[in-house]
Amino acid sequence: MSPRSNQAIAEPIPSRPGPGVRHSSSLTRAPRRQAEGLPRWLPEGKTAAVSFSVDDVHPSTSADPYEAGGDLRRGGLGRVARLLEMHPQLRATLFVTPDWRPLSLHPTRTWLAKVPLLGERMYLARVRPKGGMRIDRFPEFVRFLNTLPGVEVGVHGLHHLHRGPRLTVEFQEQDRAKSAAMLREALDIFDAAKIDYVRGFQPPGWNLPRALLEALEDLHFSYVSAARDLTTPVSPQARTASCALREFSLLQPEVVDDHPLVHFTHNFQATSPMERAIRIVENGGLLAIKAHIFKAGGGHTLLDGLDDSYSAYLERVFVELHRRYGERLWWASFGQIAERVLGNFQNRMPSN
Numbered sequence: 510m511s512p513r514s515n516q517a518i519a520e521p522i523p524s525r526p527g528p529g530v531r532h533s534s535s536l537t538r539a540p541r542r543q544a545e546g547l548p549r550w551l552p553e554g555k556t557a558a559v560s561f562s563v564d565d566v567h568p569s570t571s572a573d574p575y576e577a578g579g580d581l582r583r584g585g586l587g588r589v590a591r592l593l594e595m596h597p598q599l600r601a602t603l604f605v606t607p608d609w610r611p612l613s614l615h616p617t618r619t620w621l622a623k624v625p626l627l628g629e630r631m632y633l634a635r636v637r638p639k640g641g642m643r644i645d646r647f648p649e650f651v652r653f654l655n656t657l658p659g660v661e662v663g664v665h666g667l668h669h670l671h672r673g674p675r676l677t678v679e680f681q682e683q684d685r686a687k688s689a690a691m692l693r694e695a696l697d698i699f700d701a702a703k704i705d706y707v708r709g710f711q712p713p714g715w716n717l718p719r720a721l722l723e724a725l726e727d728l729h730f731s732y733v734s735a736a737r738d739l740t741t742p743v744s745p746q747a748r749t750a751s752c753a754l755r756e757f758s759l760l761q762p763e764v765v766d767d768h769p770l771v772h773f774t775h776n777f778q779a780t781s782p783m784e785r786a787i788r789i790v791e792n793g794g795l796l797a798i799k800a801h802i803f804k805a806g807g808g809h810t811l812l813d814g815l816d817d818s819y820s821a822y823l824e825r826v827f828v829e830l831h832r833r834y835g836e837r838l839w840w841a842s843f844g845q846i847a848e849r850v851l852g853n854f855q856n857r858m859p860s861n
């Protein structure tokens with residue numbers, strides 16, 4: 510199947526709002542701009558960077574609605590491992606869900622959704638009981654991730670689930686304290702599992718309400734990645750144009766708030782042409798490639814699911830980038846980049 514195949518995507522790509530559409534729970538104000546122009550986050554001698562991240566990783570196997578890492582080398586994680594073996598310079602950030610619960614990515618109980626009030630208070634699809642997919646119950650899965658070279662693990666929600674019609678958009682109306690408690694529970698599960706991880710966060714469904722942003726700061730996360738823009742033309746000043754998350758830099762990681770937290774924009778996926786990758790690199794940006802660990806499951810297909818076709822396309826992209834730019838490219842995980850961005854940011858803060 511061509512990587513440009515046109516199929517439904519399970520987690521909606523944020524789009525421009527139509528007339529009257531409001532996203533009141535989402536972060537809408539522009540992030541704080543860097544005081545001195547673009548951040549000098551690239552190491553000496555590097556002119557652009559490449560990062561690869563994969564969402565929805567959890568221990569479900571091919572016996573479940575989604576194979577999401579539980580089959581280890583025989584499944585989606587095997588594809589990640591082979592990409593890393595063929596391109597040893599590559600660094601991958603795997604966003605792992607601590608206790609995955611949805612058995613479908615879209616509401617299936619559509620009759621419930623039509624019942625006034627009830628539809629907002631119920632899970633509109635079958636869900637696992639709490640704890641069923643806690644990663645600390647799957648030591649082989651954790652061991653596999655901990656020993657995969659070139660991999661960094663970040664946090665992808667707690668259960669990846671919410672009541673009401675936006676089933677997989679986990680953070681919506683929760684206030685700062687509730688959001689922080691959910692993040693704390695996620696970190697507790699990671700700690701119990703003894704998984705190696707960094708405090709980086711990918712919100713399920715891409716939604717980053719202000720309360721979640723504040724909670725991430727409370728828990729000392731170093732980065733969040735909540736925008737995906739595959740269409741805005743590439744230029745050094747380009748800003749994202751998605752509905753809930755407008756106004757992030759398309760090409761540069763940037764500090765988004767008073768308590769330093771770095772934001773990354775995903776600007777490339779299976780459906781993006783090679784020329785977009787080259788333009789991002791030519792403009793000195795971060796080429797942030799997104800994939801999901803499964804292509805299809807539970808009756809849904811994801812455009813950027815990491816199947817054999819997408820893996821083969823990524824191999825071609827990596828070979829071409831290496832051929833063109835060689836040592837000038839910095840292949841880095843989000844955590845490595847965030848560390849440099851925050852280091853520069855803190856060096857510029859006035860000393861007391």
Ligand SMILES: [Zn+2]
Pocket residue numbers: 520564565665669713714
């Ligand atoms: Zn997800």
